Amino acid sequence: MTPHSTFETQVRRRTFLSRSAVGVGGAALAALETADGRSPVTTLNSGLPAMPQLLPKAKRVIFLCMAGGPSHLETFDYKPKLASMDGHPMPSSFTEGQPIAQLQGKELRCQGPLTRFKPCGSNGIMISDFLPWHQKMADDICVIRSMVTEQINHDPAHTFMNTGTAISGRPSMGSWINYGLGSESQNLPGFVVMTSVGGRNPQPIASRQWSSGFLPGRYQGIEFNATGTPVHYLDSPAGVTVDSQRTLINTVRKMNRHHSRQNRNPSVETRIAAYEMAFRMQMSVPELLDTSSEPQHILEMYGATPGDGSYASNCLLARRLAERGVRFIHLYHRGWDHHGGLVKYMNTCCGLTDRPTWALVQDLRQRGMLDDTLIIWGGEFGRTPMFQGKGGAGRDHHIKGFSMWMAGGGIKGGITYGDTDELGYNSVANVVHVRDLHATMLHLLGIDHNRFSVRYQGLDMQLTGVENARVVQDILC
Numbered sequence: 001m002t003p004h005s006t007f008e009t010q011v012r013r014r015t016f017l018s019r020s021a022v023g024v025g026g027a028a029l030a031a032l033e034t035a036d037g038r039s040p041v042t043t044l045n046s047g048l049p050a051m052p053q054l055l056p057k058a059k060r061v062i063f064l065c066m067a068g069g070p071s072h073l074e075t076f077d078y079k080p081k082l083a084s085m086d087g088h089p090m091p092s093s094f095t096e097g098q099p100i101a102q103l104q105g106k107e108l109r110c111q112g113p114l115t116r117f118k119p120c121g122s123n124g125i126m127i128s129d130f131l132p133w134h135q136k137m138a139d140d141i142c143v144i145r146s147m148v149t150e151q152i153n154h155d156p157a158h159t160f161m162n163t164g165t166a167i168s169g170r171p172s173m174g175s176w177i178n179y180g181l182g183s184e185s186q187n188l189p190g191f192v193v194m195t196s197v198g199g200r201n202p203q204p205i206a207s208r209q210w211s212s213g214f215l216p217g218r219y220q221g222i223e224f225n226a227t228g229t230p231v232h233y234l235d236s237p238a239g240v241t242v243d244s245q246r247t248l249i250n251t252v253r254k255m256n257r258h259h260s261r262q263n264r265n266p267s268v269e270t271r272i273a274a275y276e277m278a279f280r281m282q283m284s285v286p287e288l289l290d291t292s293s294e295p296q297h298i299l300e301m302y303g304a305t306p307g308d309g310s311y312a313s314n315c316l317l318a319r320r321l322a323e324r325g326v327r328f329i330h331l332y333h334r335g336w337d338h339h340g341g342l343v344k345y346m347n348t349c350c351g352l353t354d355r356p357t358w359a360l361v362q363d364l365r366q367r368g369m370l371d372d373t374l375i376i377w378g379g380e381f382g383r384t385p386m387f388q389g390k391g392g393a394g395r396d397h398h399i400k401g402f403s404m405w406m407a408g409g410g411i412k413g414g415i416t417y418g419d420t421d422e423l424g425y426n427s428v429a430n431v432v433h434v435r436d437l438h439a440t441m442l443h444l445l446g447i448d449h450n451r452f453s454v455r456y457q458g459l460d461m462q463l464t465g466v467e468n469a470r471v472v473q474d475i476l477c
Helices: 003-018 024-032 080-084 132-136 154-163 173-181 242-263 266-289 296-302 311-323 342-366 434-444
Strands: 060-067 117-120 125-128 141-148 191-200 328-336 373-378 402-407 415-417 427-429 454-456 459-461
Touching: 060 154, 060 173, 060 311, 060 342, 117 132, 132 342, 141 427, 141 434, 173 191, 173 328, 173 434, 191 311, 191 342, 266 311, 296 311, 296 342, 311 328, 311 342, 328 342, 342 373, 373 434
Parallel strands: 060 328, 060 373, 141 415, 191 328
Antiparallel strands: 117 125, 141 402, 373 402, 454 459
């Protein structure tokens, strides 16, 4: 082909694409193409050839993010000594030279627990009365009481929890996992994000929290809207038929492939993959959202009214996504930033999330899915043992010690791991860094975090970074 004819082809292609008024979902009819115009599902959702590297115990992850930072001192970390020191000055030996968010330079006084705790389950795990449904499932969960992180403000702390670094633009954990393992679903994204709101000062969650970073764009998380149309621009334009889409898009796909062979541009392959997935989603998303087949007792168990945008409805959808092979499901509930009015807003947040979380665990169990589904619950950090008063007793941000829990997918249930000091300030026993959490999660999925990297800007980049992240072996079955 002469240079002139090549240029002419490219111009015609751009003109053709710019004048083609067709939805992204309709464009993806190209996914059906074979010699006779009907192709089997492609393998665009497959992972790396060497994966998994280890024997996996979990197939998928459901990460329940209590965005804003729930207080470990009102949930899973009972501190009698803190209760006895309520109102007394906080010993300077704990706080001197330590990072404190909004309490910096203020008079620091101890704030005792604002609710009662009780021993629960066969091993007597202490769980607060704010979480009565968690108390019922104490034997299902492993409470990690010695978490630490490195970022004390919300957005960078979320970024650190999601990507292993505070540097924006790095791949999120869901993207890393789908890049390595692929997805078991060919009709839905491998990484789905949903959000709900309820509580105090709901912090915004930026879409870059589920970005694919320097990984191919097809591994980024796809946010499902809580109400209304679940995915924007998925429907075909009015008047565009399946046959007309097929004729147009089969041609576009061939031209994209030709362009890709000439230019070796990975963004073209990502675009083709997006078109293909979008078409499948045109068919699969309505079926996913149609909960008419769910028995009434299941809806009542979750306390869900499908389509209302609640955390309860998102938990039900999380189970349905897990059933359909989605690899990573990330639920955010925004409202846990309790600088003040802690009792009021703990009641609000726990009232919205406690029972649905219990229902999700029980529902997965009764369907035989809990054993290969890893569930992680927690926020981006914890709260201080010191009083902060803004409309009633509250607590400031805290990174030196907080609680999360894990369940299912190779995790021992009914145990606690690690501990904070007598006032709940510093993690002092079996400390678990966020990168250790990532390493453990990858291990349960069959990935050795030390051998899972991507070359970027001259460095071998990893979700767990270059620090000495460890797999927390003591909590594994």
